Amino acid sequence: MGPATIIIFLLGIANFAINRAVFDSGHPLLVRLPAASQALGSRFALGSEFAVLFFALLLSVRGWPGYAWAYGVYTAFNAGAAWLILSRRV
Template sequence: MINANLGKDQFSAYLTLMLPIILMFFLGIANFAMHKAVMESGHPAIQSTRVAFDRATGGWGGYALEYTILLAAMSFVNVGYMAALGAYLGYTCLNGVAAWILLKGRM
């Protein structure tokens, strides 16, 4: 919890520490949205793998995997390993390209 008596320097230091976590949170929202859009697109490549994957995981396996990746990346950033932020940003960009390819019918 933020103390109301934080000085300007303390608050900026706190914000500097929290900014990567906040950014990763929003990247996670984007990943979940792309995942849902692709899974509901009805693309033949997705439907063929979705049947087997849903049978094995009860339908929530993809979301559980996305959550695990996000949680691991946030944990690494929280302990100071900032390369995880770049890795997760790259992962989000690759997900975006893949979602665009599938949703626009380019594959």
């Protein structure tokens, strides 16, 4: 396990925390959804986040350390979108 794998793993933890913060924020767009859609949407979002993390880790371990950069950019976009949602700019 190299440094790229560790970086991707730590960024993955950050992405899960970002997603949870957005879903727990009570943003008006999320509150308007029916309860079933909220639960299903959060599960799907966390499931897709896990899939992206899993494949980034898999590719990193298989000798593609450049995916650490790609996952870092992905995390930056997630953080930017979360900031817009949590600061009520959207």
